[in-house]
Amino acid sequence: MHRLFKARIVQTTVLSGSYRLLTLSSEEYIRHCEAGQFFMLQTGSEFLLKRPFSIFSHRGGLLYFLYCIRGKGTKRLSELREGDFIEVLGPLGKAYPKPAGDFIALAGGSGIASIYCLLEDNKGKGHLFYGAKEKGDIVLADSLEKVSKVLTIATEDGSLGVKGNALEALCSKYQGDPPMPIYACGPKQMLMAVSRWALDKGLPCYISLEEHMACGVGACLSCVVETREGLKGICKDGPIFSAGEIIGA
């Protein structure tokens, strides 16, 4: 089911200074995608390797990827235009476990990409805590409002929503134990902190990890993470892991 194909760029949207939304055509493969999975995208012909990107949305025969311009690969991706073709491999990796009822979603920065997908696939069930550095880094607040049950925005400088990071907003909201599983994607430090918080409270917690990878299918062994069962591949055994699996959490 994992296939390599050339997808047509349907739309490129500038969301803010460095955030972009890429829309690709992908009718044949769309029904297999699940929130938490990712694709390897050939961001430019000058690059040898593809780069991993979480699925932001998969609707109406289209694939959406939200990304932040950080390095050469994402810079090059942002220069592609509608009508261009891009080689993609996927969907790859394990998805978030399907939430049975309401759940807490925690997103930091570009981690909102896979969290949005989870919220959209489970509309009206997610209590979202979404944090970024400042107002300009908070993207698609209107869309997030629609797919979440409750939306809490946090910015480090307090320019939008509550002041502080998303985890602090989550912790201050739930002094007691929220009777809900937690799904998180964002900076590693945030993921480790929320994992400890959830483990402490005995709550199920699922985190999405990332690492440099070459193949995306478990062959190159670049993207390993230490787990209680030894080293695992983020691309194949993840990118979604249960908090209790990860050493250091």
Added chain:
Amino acid sequence: MNDNALNLSVEIAGLRLKNPVMTASGTFGYGEEYAEFFDLSRLGALVVKGLSLRPKRGNPTPRIAETASGMLNAIGLQNIGVEEFIGKKLPLLRSFDTVIIANFFGDTFEEFIDTAEALDRAEGVHALELNISCPNKQQGWVSFGSDPGLMRELLGAIRAVVKKPLIVKLSPNTADIKQAAVLAQECGADALSLINTLTGMAIDIRRRVPLLANNTGGLSGPAIKPVAVRMVWEASNVVSIPVIGMGGIMNSSDALEFLIAGARAIAVGTANFVNPLSTVQIIEGLERFMSEEGIGDIQDIIGSLRTYNNARSC
């Protein structure tokens, strides 16, 4: 020309490969990772990730970095160990109609021997490929590949316990590949694989740290292909045993360069990461080339290079 009439099969150390396209160790996992993409029986041979006596954890991350036309890796020979390979991975591999080659290494002299013995006994492993050339290990054994005396001793001891065909994988990180090739042949190698990765380094200029947690790593991909072609040409001119060529092969044109230079077979490495179907597309590309050129037998391509006789060393 009728495609059915094409003969792509080659012989390596008494093993008949249906075509000269193999996978390079460390780039194809244990085979199962790619089994969902295509029928592995199409491969001439499948070389698995390097195995050691006991499981190995490998290096810290980041383990890879992309560089111009290539990539650096310092995986650190992470593997599940020979026992788990035989118990859990080999059964699936046996179900494919292809030649299975087990790459192996050791941290000590004794581990080399014990691993070789275990793989020599394993049903479904058709040949062994000895890795004495990985640049990502700091331990003393790495010198086995660069010290002729040690190499003679090690190879002799391994040869004594291995009844299956023994392939020796050579490092390009040497002054003279011809010497290493001749030495391996003298010590009983049935075939040679070359080249392994070239030791390299890349730096984050803002943070002033290496891009790899291991500081240095092995360079692979198109960037190293000219070096690999030259070394395959040099080695195949001085030994009588088959040479398996590898290093930056991305497509069938690349593969043909190696075959023309003298490689009896070729291995595809980094290209597997870029495109899981690389090997199959290369096999199809070789068939297309033979049809176009009116060549019925791949033997007519191997070593067919016509060199200029006025060349001088640069």
